[in-house]
Amino acid sequence: MPLIRRIDLRGADESVDYRSAVPRADFDVEAAVPAVHAICEEVRTGGVEAIKSLGERFDGVRVDDLRVPSEELTAALEQLDPQIRAGLEESVRRLRATCANELEADAVTDLGPGARVTHRKVPVGRVGLYVPGGLAPLVSSVLMNVVPAQVAGVGSIALASPPQREFGGSVHPTILAACALLGVEEVYAVGGAQAIAMFAYGVGECRKVDLVTGPGNIYVVTAKRLLKGQVGIDSEAGPTEIAILADDTADAAFVAADLISQAEHDPLAASVLVTTSETLADDVDAELDKQVSATKHVERIRTSLTGPQSGTVLVRDLEQGLAVVDAYAAEHLEIHTVDASSWAARVRNAGAIFVGSYAPVSLGDYCAGSNHVLPTGGCACHSSGLSVRAFTKSVHVVDYSREGLSDVADHVVTLAEAEDLPGHGAAVRVRFE
Template identity: 45%
Template sequence: MRILPAKSFSTKREEDYGTPEQNRVVKEIIERVRTEGDQALFYYTEQHDRVKPDKLRLEEAEIQAAYEQVDEPFLQAIREAAANIRAFHEKQKRNSWMDPQPDGSLLGQVIRPLKRVGLYVPGGKAAYPSSVLMNAIPAMVAGVPEVVMVTPPATAGQPGINPYILVAAAEVGITEIYGVGGAQAVAALAYGTESIPAVDKIVGPGNIYVALAKRYVFGAVDIDSIAGPSEIVVLADSSADPAYVAADLLSQAEHDEMASAVLVTPSAELAEQVRREVSRQLAELPRKAIAQRSLDDYGAILTVDSLEEGIEVVNRLAPEHLELLLEEPFRYLGAIENAGAIFLGEYSSEPVGDYFAGPNHILPTNGTARFSSPLNVDDFLKKSSVIYYSRQALLENGRKIITLAQHEGLQGHARAIEVRLEKELEKEENRDGGN
C-alpha cells in the first residue's frame, strides 16, 4: 500500500452509466417485458440463463428442500443474525401522529408501509444470504405485507438457485419467489406480468444490466440507491493494533477490484507497520489478486498531522464504513459528519456489522454519505399529510389565504376560499334574518 499525505486523495469514482449498447439492450428488454409479459420472461431466461423453466414461481416444497442442503452452523448463525437485525430495525419504527389545534382543526401525518416490495438477488458469486436479510428485514419491520424475491434460476450455468439464498429468504418470511433475473426481472417487478404482479419499490444489488434497468423504471416504481464499490476508512492512532487495521482493510479490499480501503493516521509508525502487515496478510488471502488490485488502485495509507485533521479527511471522504481504532473512540463520534456506518474500538471489526450485530450493511457509497443513509425502515414507509380545518379556522384565516393566492396570480385558489366565506356569511345572515 502507498503511504501518502492526505491532502488531495480522493476515493470518488465516476458513476457507471453503462455503454450505449448496454443501455439499448436494457431498454429493449424492458419494453418487451412490458408488452409481452411472461412470454418475454421465458424468452430472456432461456437466452441468458440457459435454462428452460416451465413456470416462474417456486413451489413451497422447492424452498423447503433447500434446508436439506445447508449446514446447521450456517442455519443457527443466520437465525441469530436475523433476530439481531430485526431488533435493531424495530427501533426505527415510527407512529402516525395528529396535532390538534386550539381552533379545533386537526393536522397530522399518516405513516404507512408500502404495499408490495420486490427484492432482487443476483445469482452466481455475488449471491449473499446476508444481503437477503439486510434488504428484506427493514421492509418486514416496516410492515410491508408483500415482500417478494426475484433471482436468476441458474448459478454459473448450473440450473438451480443457491440454497443458502432460499433458506435466508424463508427465514425472513419471504414465500413469493420467482426464478427470473436480469433486466427482465426488474421490468416484471416494475410493470407486472401475468405471473408477477407489479411492486411499489425494487431493492437489492445487481450487475450493470440490473442497475440500468432499475434506473430506467424509476418513477413507475421507487428504487433504492445504486450501490457503488465498497469502501472502508480506518482512522487509527498509535494505540491501534496494526494486525487488526490490516485485516480490516483487506476485508474490504477483497470484495472487488474497485473497492477502496484507506487508513488515515497521525502515527508514522503505525502507517509503516500497517503497510508491512498488509503485505504479510495479503499473501495468505484466497482472494489475493482482487485485494491487491483494489489496494493498488483505490487503497492508501494517508498520514495526517493530528486526529483533528484526520477527522476532516474522513468527513471529506464520507466513507461507507468508518472504523475509529482510537484510544478514546467515543470522544470523536460527535465530530463525524459523514459516514454510512461508524465502528468504534478494537472489537468492532467491520464484518461484525456486515453480518451480525444488527445495523444494516446496505450503506451509502462513493461520498453519498454526505446526504444518504443506511437502508432503513423509513425506506419502506410513506407519509400522507392530514388536514382537517375547522369552520373557525377558515373564518379566521380565510382572508390571509386569499391574499397569498392573489399575490401568486392564482385567482381560482382564492375563489375556492371565497365561495366558502360567502356561503358562511349567507348562513349567518339567514340565521339573523330568522331572529
C-alpha cells in the same frame, strides 16, 4: 513494493479538494446506460421469454419457470446447515430489535380549535427486493432487505436473485433457505437489470412493485437509475467500500484484516486507510502482504487493493483525518483511535460508523443489528442506509372544522389572490356564504 498505494496529504492546505484527492472507484453508470436501456426494453416488450433469454445470455443458464416453487423453498430450509440457521436466526433477532425501534408514531399537531394536522407514516404496498448472487451468494442481504420491510408493515414482498447454473437454474439454496426462514414465498430466479425491469413493469406472475431495494452490480444500479420514474428505489449502491480512520494506537493486524474483508467482495471494492501514523501505514503494508497470501480469494483481493480505488492516506492530525473521511463519505467507516467514540460522534458523512477495535465492518454485515445496504460512491453525504423508513412514506392528514377554517380563511383568500388563483379563494369563501 506495497500492495496498496500511498497518498500524502500532510502538507495540503485548505485549497485541496479532499473528495477528489482520496481514491475512488471508477463506476461509470452513464457508460452502461445504452446497454441497460436495451435490456429494460427487451423485458418491457418481450416479457417472460425475454427474461429467460437474458438469463441464458448473462447467467449461462435458461430457467424454465422464473418463480421458484414453494416446495423448493421449504426443502432448502430443511437442508440448511444448523449452524448457518442459528447464525441467520440471531442476525434476524438483532435486526428486528433495531428495526422495531425505528418505527415512527404519528405526529399530531393541534394548531388551534378544530385545526389539526397529523403526520402519518404509511408502509409501501408492495416491494421488490434484489439479492446479488454473482461472486458470492449474499444470504445476509436477504435479511437486510426483508426484515425492515416486514417490520415497516409492507404487505407484499417479492425477491429476485440470479439463477445459478450449479443449481439447475434455481436461486442459491442458502438464499432460498433464508427466504423460507423469513416467510417470503414469492421468489424469482432472475438477476441483473432484467430483475429490476421485471419489478418495475410487472412481468408474468410478478406484479408491478411500488419500490425496489437492494445492492447490485453496475447493470442493477443503472437499471435503478433508468426505471426510478416507473418505480421507487432505495439508492444507487455501487461496489462496496471501507475507510478506516486510525492513529498510532491502532492494531495493524486488525486494520489490515478489515481492509481485506471489503476487498474480498469485488475487484472494484475500495479499501482506504486514513492515518496520522507513518509507522502504522508501514505495519499495515506488512500485514497485508502476510494476510492476503493466506486468503481464499487472493486474486480478487489483490486486484481491489492495488486498484486506483484503494490506498493509504497520510494526514498530519486527526482533525485533518476527520475532514478527509467526511469528504470521502464512505459506505463503511471504522474509527481506530484514542477516544474513538468522540471522533465518531463528529463524523457527518458515512453510511455506517464502526467504533473502536472490536466493531469491524464484518460484524455489521451479519450480526450487529445494523443494516448493511448502505450508500456508496460518496452518496453518504446526502443519503442514508436501508431502514424501516425506506419502506414507509409520509401522509399529511388535514382535519379542520368550520371554526378552524374560519380562523385562516382571510389569509387563504389573500394568498390565493396574490398568486392570481381566485378559484382557490372562492373554494374557501363559498363555505361561509
